[in-house]
Amino acid sequence: MTKKILVLFPNDWDRGELAREKYARDFEFIFEGADLFKPPGVLRLPFFRPTRWIEKLAKKYANAKVDGVMSSDEYVGAAIAAALAKKLGLPHAEPDHIIAAQHKYFSRMRQEAAVPEAIPDFDIVPLARPLVMPKLAFPFFVKPVKGTFSLFAAKVDDEAALRKHLNFKPHERLLLRVVTAPFNDLLRAFTKLDRDANAFVAESLISGVQVTLDGFVFDGDVEIMGVVDSVMFPGTSTFERFDYPSRLLSKEVRDRMVDIAKKMVRGLGMTHAQFNIEMFYDDKTDAIRVIEINPRLSYQFADLYENVDGTNTYDVLIDLTLGRRPTFEKGAGKYKFASSFVLRTFQGKKFVDVPAERDIDAFAKQYDDARLRIYGRRGQSLAGEMRAMGSYRYGIINVGAGSLLDLFAIYNDALEKLPFRFA
Numbered sequence: 471m472t473k474k475i476l477v478l479f480p481n482d483w484d485r486g487e488l489a490r491e492k493y494a495r496d497f498e499f500i501f502e503g504a505d506l507f508k509p510p511g512v513l514r515l516p517f518f519r520p521t522r523w524i525e526k527l528a529k530k531y532a533n534a535k536v537d538g539v540m541s542s543d544e545y546v547g548a549a550i551a552a553a554l555a556k557k558l559g560l561p562h563a564e565p566d567h568i569i570a571a572q573h574k575y576f577s578r579m580r581q582e583a584a585v586p587e588a589i590p591d592f593d594i595v596p597l598a599r600p601l602v603m604p605k606l607a608f609p610f611f612v613k614p615v616k617g618t619f620s621l622f623a624a625k626v627d628d629e630a631a632l633r634k635h636l637n638f639k640p641h642e643r644l645l646l647r648v649v650t651a652p653f654n655d656l657l658r659a660f661t662k663l664d665r666d667a668n669a670f671v672a673e674s675l676i677s678g679v680q681v682t683l684d685g686f687v688f689d690g691d692v693e694i695m696g697v698v699d700s701v702m703f704p705g706t707s708t709f710e711r712f713d714y715p716s717r718l719l720s721k722e723v724r725d726r727m728v729d730i731a732k733k734m735v736r737g738l739g740m741t742h743a744q745f746n747i748e749m750f751y752d753d754k755t756d757a758i759r760v761i762e763i764n765p766r767l768s769y770q771f772a773d774l775y776e777n778v779d780g781t782n783t784y785d786v787l788i789d790l791t792l793g794r795r796p797t798f799e800k801g802a803g804k805y806k807f808a809s810s811f812v813l814r815t816f817q818g819k820k821f822v823d824v825p826a827e828r829d830i831d832a833f834a835k836q837y838d839d840a841r842l843r844i845y846g847r848r849g850q851s852l853a854g855e856m857r858a859m860g861s862y863r864y865g866i867i868n869v870g871a872g873s874l875l876d877l878f879a880i881y882n883d884a885l886e887k888l889p890f891r892f893a
Contacts, residue, residue, distance in 0.1 A: 472498050474536050475791060476527075478551050479503040479543035482843060483769035487784045497788070500536070502527060506545060506652075507618065516648050520550050521659045528557045536560070538791035541766070545618050546652050548572075548766045552743075553660060561793030563743040563765070565660040571738050571745075571765045572653070574615050574671045576663055581760060584737025588730045588749075588760045595670040597646075601633060604672035611675055612636075614646065616653045616667035622646065625675070636670065676759040678752035679718050683731050684768050684775070686744045686786050688795045692732040695786070695798055696779070697724050698771055700748075703814070708861055712810040714774040723751055727758055734760065744787050746771075770866065773841050774808040777870025804839070805870035807877050811884075813865035818892030821850040821864065825888040833887055837880055841868035842888075852892070864890055 473496060477484060480501045488499045504511030506518060539555040539562070541547030549569050555562035570576050575594050582589045593604035595612060604610070612635065613623035622642075626632040638646065650667040657663055680700040685693055697716040700709055716724060731747050746768045748761035767783040776782040780802035789796040824844060825833075833842065843866040846852075852862040867884050871877035 472496060473538070473792060474498045474500065474534070475788065476500050476502060476531060476536050476539045476551075476554075478539065478541040478554070479505060479545075479547040481505060481542065481769065483772065484542055484784075486841070486843075487769070487772055487782065493788075503543075503547070515652075518652050519655050520546055520553075520652050521655055524550060524554050524557065527554055531558065538788075538793075540787055540791040542769045542787070544764055544766055546656060549653075549656050549660070553656070555791075561742070561791065563740070563790075565656070566662075567739045567741075568743065568765045569653075569656055569661050570663065571740065571763055572616060573657065573663060573665075573667065574613065574762070575665060575669065577738070577763065578671065578673075580738050581734050581763070584733050585730045585760070588734075588758050590676050590759055591674040593672050594665070595632075595636070595672050597636065597643075597668055597670065601636060603629065603632075606672050606674055608632075609675060611673045612670050613673075614650070614667070615665075615669045615671055616650050618649065621649065622670075676750050676752075676761070678750040678757075678759070680748065680750055680761070681716055681719065681727070682712070682768065682771070683727060683747045683749065684771060684783065685731065685735070685746075686790060686796055687735055687740050688742060688790065690736075690741045692735045693796075693798065694728045694731055695775055695781075695783075696800070697727065698768075698774065703816075706860075708814065708859070709812050710814070711812060712771065712774070714771065714778055714808045719751055723758070727751070730758060730760070734763065738763070740765065742790065744783070744790060770810055770868075773839070773868050773870070774810060776803060777805045777808040777839065778803045780804075803870070806872050807874055808868070808870040809877055809881070811867045811869065811881050812863060813867065813890070814861050814863045815852070815890075815892055816861045818852055818862070819856075820893045821846045821848060821852060821890075822893045823889060823891040824848055824864075825890070829888055833884060837869070837884075839870055840880065840884075842866070842884075 477499050506515045539551045541551040552563040552568050553565040578592045595604050609627040611625050654666045682698045684695045699713040699716045699718045701711045703710045744767045745765050747763045750759045767787050772783040781798045786796040846864050855862045869880045
C-alpha cells in the first residue's frame with residue numbers, strides 16, 4: 471500500500487529527491503509550509519507561531535490517514551514535525567530532544583556532560599545592559615543561541631569588539647526577536663528549559679580539518695553512516711566542495727570521532743532521529759572538537775551516500791518517519807567516490823547569464839546520476855551576499871564516479887558546458 475507522508479517546509483532538494491521515480495510507487499508526499507526565509511514565506515515569519523500551526527495541521531490531517539510527518543528544515547521544521555507526529559499518534563522523535571539539541575547553550579551543556587574532551591569552553595551572553603562578560607579569554611567566537619545562516623555570528627578579539635558587535639541597532643534587535651520567536655514558542659510549549667533563545671553563546675576558538683558525520687538513531691541505537699570532508703577555497707574558510715568518503719583523516723581519527731558522536735547523541739537523549747555533526751580535527755594537538763549538531767538530515771549530501779553506499783539520506787529519513795529501522799550498507803553503491811562541488815564567485819556585481827534549459831537538460835542526460843542546483847537569476851545583483859559572505863554561491867553540482875580522475879573530469883566538463891557569466 472502507498473504510504474502517505476506529510477513533508478513540512480520542503481526545500482528544492484526535498485522536492486527534487488522526493489519526486490524521483492524510485493519513490494513514486496510506494497509513497498505519496500504532501501507538502502505543507504513555505505520557506506520562512508524566502509518570499510513569500512518570509513512575509514509570514516513575524517506572525518508565525520508554531521504551536522498554532524501544529525494545532526491547525528493536526529485538525530486538518532486528523533482523519534487523512536497520514537502515515538508519517540518529516541522535515542529536513544534546519545530552522546524549526548524538525549521540531550515541528552516531531553511535535554505534529556506525536557500529536558497525530560505517529561512515529562516521532564521527542565520534540566524536547568530536538569529543541570534542546572538546537573538550543574546552542576543547552577546543547578553545549580549536554581554535550582560537555584557526555585564528551586567533555588571534545589567541547590570548547592563556552593558561556594552564555596545575555597542580551598542585557600550592562601553587558602555581562604563571558605568567562606572566556608579573548609579572542610573567541612560569539613553566535614546567537616538560535617540563529618540561521620550564521621546571522622550575527624562573529625569572531626571578537628577583545629571586549630571593545632564584543633560590545634560593538636552586540637550593540638545592535640533597533641531594527642537589528644527587532645530582526646533577532648523575529649527570528650527567535652518561533653523557536654521560543656516551541657521551547658515554552660515542549661520543554662522545561664529555563665532560558666529562551668534571546669541570548670548569545672561565546673565559545674573558545676577551534677580550528678583544523680573540518681568534517682561532517684551523518685547518522686541516525688533508532689530505538690536508542692546510534693549508527694554513523696559516514697564522514698564527509700569539508701574542503702575550503704585556498705586561503706579562506708569558505709566551502710569549495712564536500713568529499714565522501716573522507717580522505718583527509720586517518721581511520722584512527724575517524725573512529726575516535728564516531729565514538730564521540732555516539733556518546734554525544736546518547737547524552738542529548740535522542741532515541742529516534744536523524745542527525746549530522748560538524749567536527750574539527752587539529753593535527754597539531756591531535757584534538758577533536760565538536761562544532762555543532764543538527765538534528766536533521768544533510769540534504770546536500772543525500773546522493774553522495776547513495777552513490778557510494780546505495781542508500782540516500784532521504785531513504786533513512788523516510789524509514790524513521792514510518793517507524794522502520796533504516797537499512798544501510800557501506801560500499802553498496804555504484805561508485806567509489808562522490809563530491810558536492812560549490813560553484814562560487816569572489817568577484818562581480820551582477821549575474822549576467824545562467825545556463826539555458828537545453829544546457830541543463832543535456833548535462834542531466836549525459837550524467838544522469840549527477841545533481842545540479844542553480845541559485846540566482848539573470849540580471850540579479852550579487853552585492854548583498856558579496857557584502858555578507860565575501861563571495862556569491864551560484865550553484866551546486868553533486869557527482870559520483872569510480873575514480874577521482876573521473877570525478878573531477880565530470881566537474882570540469884560541467885563548468886565548460888554550463889556557462890555562467892558575471893559583470
